[in-house]
Amino acid sequence: MSGLNEFPLGEFQLIDWIRQRSAPHLQVPVGIGDDAAVLAPTAGEEVIVTTDMLMDGRHFIVGQTPPELIGRKALAVNLSDIAAMGGRPLAAFISWALPRHTGRDLAQSLYAGMAELAKSFDVAIAGGDTNSWDGPLVISVTLVGETVGGRRILRSGARPGDFIFVTGPLGGSLSGRHLTFTPRVREALDLAQRIEVSSMLDLSDGIASDLRQILNQSGVGATLEARSIPIHADVDHTLAESERLHRALTDGEDFELLFTASPAEAKQLLAHPPQGWRPIHVGMIDTQRGCRIRTENGVETLPPGGWEHSID
Amino acid sequence: MSGLNEFPLGEFQLIDWIRQRSAPHLQVPVGIGDDAAVLAPTAGEEVIVTTDMLMDGRHFIVGQTPPELIGRKALAVNLSDIAAMGGRPLAAFISWALPRHTGRDLAQSLYAGMAELAKSFDVAIAGGDTNSWDGPLVISVTLVGETVGGRRILRSGARPGDFIFVTGPLGGSLSGRHLTFTPRVREALDLAQRIEVSSMLDLSDGIASDLRQILNQSGVGATLEARSIPIHADVDHTLAESERLHRALTDGEDFELLFTASPAEAKQLLAHPPQGWRPIHVGMIDTQRGCRIRTENGVETLPPGGWEHSID
Numbered sequence: 001m002s003g004l005n006e007f008p009l010g011e012f013q014l015i016d017w018i019r020q021r022s023a024p025h026l027q028v029p030v031g032i033g034d035d036a037a038v039l040a041p042t043a044g045e046e047v048i049v050t051t052d053m054l055m056d057g058r059h060f061i062v063g064q065t066p067p068e069l070i071g072r073k074a075l076a077v078n079l080s081d082i083a084a085m086g087g088r089p090l091a092a093f094i095s096w097a098l099p100r101h102t103g104r105d106l107a108q109s110l111y112a113g114m115a116e117l118a119k120s121f122d123v124a125i126a127g128g129d130t131n132s133w134d135g136p137l138v139i140s141v142t143l144v145g146e147t148v149g150g151r152r153i154l155r156s157g158a159r160p161g162d163f164i165f166v167t168g169p170l171g172g173s174l175s176g177r178h179l180t181f182t183p184r185v186r187e188a189l190d191l192a193q194r195i196e197v198s199s200m201l202d203l204s205d206g207i208a209s210d211l212r213q214i215l216n217q218s219g220v221g222a223t224l225e226a227r228s229i230p231i232h233a234d235v236d237h238t239l240a241e242s243e244r245l246h247r248a249l250t251d252g253e254d255f256e257l258l259f260t261a262s263p264a265e266a267k268q269l270l271a272h273p274p275q276g277w278r279p280i281h282v283g284m285i286d287t288q289r290g291c292r293i294r295t296e297n298g299v300e301t302l303p304p305g306g307w308e309h310s311i312d
Numbered sequence: 313m314s315g316l317n318e319f320p321l322g323e324f325q326l327i328d329w330i331r332q333r334s335a336p337h338l339q340v341p342v343g344i345g346d347d348a349a350v351l352a353p354t355a356g357e358e359v360i361v362t363t364d365m366l367m368d369g370r371h372f373i374v375g376q377t378p379p380e381l382i383g384r385k386a387l388a389v390n391l392s393d394i395a396a397m398g399g400r401p402l403a404a405f406i407s408w409a410l411p412r413h414t415g416r417d418l419a420q421s422l423y424a425g426m427a428e429l430a431k432s433f434d435v436a437i438a439g440g441d442t443n444s445w446d447g448p449l450v451i452s453v454t455l456v457g458e459t460v461g462g463r464r465i466l467r468s469g470a471r472p473g474d475f476i477f478v479t480g481p482l483g484g485s486l487s488g489r490h491l492t493f494t495p496r497v498r499e500a501l502d503l504a505q506r507i508e509v510s511s512m513l514d515l516s517d518g519i520a521s522d523l524r525q526i527l528n529q530s531g532v533g534a535t536l537e538a539r540s541i542p543i544h545a546d547v548d549h550t551l552a553e554s555e556r557l558h559r560a561l562t563d564g565e566d567f568e569l570l571f572t573a574s575p576a577e578a579k580q581l582l583a584h585p586p587q588g589w590r591p592i593h594v595g596m597i598d599t600q601r602g603c604r605i606r607t608e609n610g611v612e613t614l615p616p617g618g619w620e621h622s623i624d
Contacts, residue, residue, distance in 0.1 A: 029358070029464075030464065030466065033467075033529070034397065034466050034467050034468075034513075034529075035362065035393040035394075035396035035397055035467070035512075035513050035514060036360045036361060036362035036393045036394060036396070036397045036399070036457075037360070037361045037362070038358050038359070038360055038361075038397070038459070038464050039358065039359040039360075039361060040358050040359070041353070041359055043355070044355075046341070046350050046351065046352050047350070047351040047352075047353055047359055047456070048348045048349070048350055048351075049348060049349045049350075049351060049403070049405060049438065049439060049454075049456055050347065050348035050349070050439065051405045051407050051439060051440060051441050051452075051454055052407070052441050053407040053408070053409060053441045053443055053450075053452060055409050055443060055445050055447065055450075056447075057445065057446065057447070058409075058443065058445045081347040081348045082347075082348060084347035084348070085346065085347055085348045085350070087348070091361070093361060093363045093454060095363050095364070095365040095452045095454075096365070097365060097367050097370075097450055126361065127361060127362065127363060128363060129363050129364050129365045129452070131365055131367060131370065133367050133369065133370045134369065135367065135368075135369070135447050135448050135450075136447050138365075138367075138409055138447075138450045138452075140363075140365060140407045140441070140450075140452040142361075142363055142405060142407075142454040144359070144361055144456070145348075147350070152341075152342065152350050154342065154346050155345075155346050155347070156346075200347075201346075201347050202347060217345070217346075
């Protein structure tokens with residue numbers, strides 16, 4: 001295995017460098033080095049697939065964001081999506097367009113950040129596509145996982161009367177946490193083992209916006225309790241309390257899970273919480289469509305307030 | 313469903329536009345619209361995953377290459393990789409970085425080219441990630457398939473005495489065929505049903521280069537027969553015959569399959585060829601390492617001559 005400073009120049013050699021660092025994985029009989037990878041999902045389970053593309057200048061800035069954290073995030077956002085389906089991640093596929101003159105060092109640092117996170121979740125880096133060009137860095141990760149116990153948790157299963165939970169405090173992520181968050185894979189598996197979760201997603205655009213995905217797909221409404229929304233310590237403490245709440249609802253990039261459960265399942269969960277973390281009950285699913293929030297001033301409509309990237 | 317001219321501006325709307333065009337697929341219980349897609353591979357089969365990233369200025373030129381053909385190729389190269397494993401493709405995941413000011417029209421044309429090819433191979437477009445930016449177009453496609461009859465065909469299975477075959481004529485692809493080729497998915501499935509294929513890959517860098525992947529991974533050598541190499545009609549007819557052969561061996565982007573089979577299996581295949589296409593016997597696997605070619609001048613070493621993209 002060559003040291004970093006002797007690292008050779010070609011794409012084939014970079015792929016070899018990565019392959020030499022890939023640990024074998026029981027469920028990946030064929031990894032890097034053939035036309036495609038071969039995975040062996042657990043018998044009886046379905047396969048879960050998600051993909052995210054991150055671009056320099058859009059999701060991070062090369063030269064400002066440490067490349068290890070860029071690589072880490074590219075995998076972490078995908079782990080978060082597999083968690084949101086109640087799944088177990090298995091294998092990651094990494095495609096990148098590397099800037100021609102700095103690509104080699106950049107690739108090694110990106111890889112280091114990804115590999116460390118992959119290892120901590122027992123995820124194989126099983127393939128990808130390595131390219132160099134004159135453009136900015138683009139990194140696209142596809143993550144393949146599997147269901148656990150044959151159960152997939154969708155956005156469409158929320159029912160009136162269900163409790164709404166989140167896995168942790170919200171807001172202020174863009175000050176740094178969005179690069180270092182721990183995807184809630186273990187929490188999702190904890191939940192799947194304990195109760196029947198009726199719907200789930202991961203919070204990327206802020207709860208005020210993301211909750212609507214569940215409401216729309218489930219054909220229900222919701223009322224959140226302002227005093228129950230957990231505001232992250234990263235949200236500026238000098239702001240007025242109403243502004244801090246607004247940040248928690250709309251900042252985005254929280255990557256906590258939001259999930260719902262029937263009253264019976266929810267009470268079971270609250271009575272016997274998982275080890276090491278505590279589901280936070282933030283509101284209820286209603287029959288009345290739309291999203292509301294109860295503050296000390298009464299119940300009011302909660303506008304999405306989430307951000308959406310414009311194409312034009 | 314909105315018409316093309318009323319197409320709305322946001323990324324969410326583009327995703328909706330694509331979702332509305334997605335046909336249901338029996339093996340894709342959850343497609344676009346949740347945190348991740350869910351696939352249901354056939355019981356007892358393994359899962360095959362491949363991914364390719366194509367970039368403007370590197371693999372195509374926006375403004376010169378019709379966008380439908382860019383989209384088509386982004387999927388076709390992945391279909392070719394699944395074929396090379398002897399697999400059946402199931403579901404494609406499309407991530408793209410779209411140029412901000414032309415992204416909407418471009419995306420629709422790219423999608424049209426992909427969707428038509430996907431349909432012809434019964435492949436679902438099951439997810440992806442849509443972004444816009446100020447950079448050039450980048451498309452990354454991940455394709456998930458499954459083994460057929462529990463058999464995966466690797467590059468490492470060639471044995472001395474095996475016959476070497478290709479599925480069609482070689483060379484001259486860059487004059488246009490590289491954008492319009494038919495990935496050899498059906499041919500691979502034909503083979504898998506008829507004989508035991510000992511090794512296989514798809515020809516992307518030229519047989520002189522790609523064959524080495526099989527030789528190295530199988531620990532064997534090979535001798536090709538110059539007079540048996542099928543030279544594609546796209547190779548310039550005004551060139552000398554030796555130059556035309558060189559083109560066939562090294563041009564690349566053929567996307568024909570190269571495969572090997574034991575003498576007994578090979579004879580079976582030649583005696584009972586598949587319907588509609590004919591495997592072409594181009595050489596033999598040897599015990600002597602390295603790659604050789606037999607011409608009218610005798611046997612000589614065949615240099616790789618394939619192209620490799622440099623990273624620095």
